[in-house]
Amino acid sequence: MDPYQILGLPKNTEFNEVRARYFYLAKKHHPDKFAHSYGQGAAIKTLEEKKKNEEYFKSITVAYHQIDKNRNNQYFGVGSGVGVGNDESFSETDLANIWKQVENFFNAPEVWECMKEILDKVSKAKFDGKKDVESSRPVPRKHSIKLKLSLEDIHTSKTRKLRLFLTGIKTPIYLNINSSDIFESNIVEINNYKVNEKIEIDISIHLSIEKHKIYRLMRFGDSWDIFYDISLTWEEYIKGKKIRAIYLDGKRKEFTIAPYQDIELPIVIENEGLSGKGSLYIIVKIINPRNFSEVKEILAKINAGVMEPCLLRAKSI
Numbered sequence: 001m002d003p004y005q006i007l008g009l010p011k012n013t014e015f016n017e018v019r020a021r022y023f024y025l026a027k028k029h030h031p032d033k034f035a036h037s038y039g040q041g042a043a044i045k046t047l048e049e050k051k052k053n054e055e056y057f058k059s060i061t062v063a064y065h066q067i068d069k070n071r072n073n074q075y076f077g078v079g080s081g082v083g084v085g086n087d088e089s090f091s092e093t094d095l096a097n098i099w100k101q102v103e104n105f106f107n108a109p110e111v112w113e114c115m116k117e118i119l120d121k122v123s124k125a126k127f128d129g130k131k132d133v134e135s136s137r138p139v140p141r142k143h144s145i146k147l148k149l150s151l152e153d154i155h156t157s158k159t160r161k162l163r164l165f166l167t168g169i170k171t172p173i174y175l176n177i178n179s180s181d182i183f184e185s186n187i188v189e190i191n192n193y194k195v196n197e198k199i200e201i202d203i204s205i206h207l208s209i210e211k212h213k214i215y216r217l218m219r220f221g222d223s224w225d226i227f228y229d230i231s232l233t234w235e236e237y238i239k240g241k242k243i244r245a246i247y248l249d250g251k252r253k254e255f256t257i258a259p260y261q262d263i264e265l266p267i268v269i270e271n272e273g274l275s276g277k278g279s280l281y282i283i284v285k286i287i288n289p290r291n292f293s294e295v296k297e298i299l300a301k302i303n304a305g306v307m308e309p310c311l312l313r314a315k316s317i
Contacts, residue, residue, distance in 0.1 A: 003064070006060055006063040009021055022061075143201055151210070155248035158179045173193070177205060188205040225281060229283045230255075237261065237286050240256070242256050243282075247272075255282055263285065
């Protein structure tokens with residue numbers, strides 16, 4: 001019996017194709033697939049069909065293993081070792097003998113005991129080895145952490161709850177840091193932190209401030225001042241404008257820009273900086289006309305009395 005013929009393949013088919021064909025047939029004809037559905041609307045309806053399917057499953061399994069064994073024998077230059085020569089074909093007796101060997105191997109209790117012992121040893125070596133590495137790793141005395149805060153965090157004095165995973169320490173360390181406190185000092189030093197009875201460490205937490213989309217921070221020493229840039233068109237500058245914005249505490253604020261606001265000096269609102277400790281500086285800028293048509297439009301409004309003539313000095317523009 002030619003194993004390739006049993007699998008429905010031409011002679012000398014690549015082994016990858018042999019394997020794919022076998023897996024397909026084995027899945028389709030596996031006895032367990034019909035064990036509980038036999039006679040209940042399954043594809044196999046009679047005992048004779050069930051037995052025939054089992055025999056076919058055995059034959060394709062033996063054929064696949066025979067091709068695999070012959071392939072290995074050719075690679076290593078040895079005989080088959082199961083009573084079948086290098087010729088890939090085999091008889092009904094060979095089929096029965098090979099299948100019996102396969103059944104005996106997998107049904108032997110010592111096989112599963114051996115496999116269980118191997119897996120237990122592999123698992124134990126893996127996790128014990130990892131444990132030994134962790135226990136032998138030295139724990140640094142000093143640890144440096146960067147904490148990123150938003151201006152909203154600092155303004156509202158939000159408490160940040162940190163969970164730190166530090167080098168050489170298995171369990172996380174939990175800390176509560178007040179955003180305003182770390183902003184004031186730029187750094188929080190926690191010395192002699194007791195991890196357990198044997199380990200004490202020093203932790204340095206350094207501040208990093210996220211860039212805000214609207215407001216900006218200009219730090220000069222211990223300054224808590226916030227800057228807000230507003231751009232006005234010529235018409236808005238001459239007429240004045242009310243600006244509505246969401247501030248750092250989430251509340252809506254309204255700022256009034258007077259007509260002909262002096263753009264050389266910022267508008268200062270006291271006690272409206274971070275946490276109410278600094279000031280809010282509103283910087284007014286004028287958007288120059290983008291093209292001559294916008295200039296003509298402004299001149300037309302002035303001539304019609306809609307806008308007053310601009311008395312700005314050139315250096316203020």
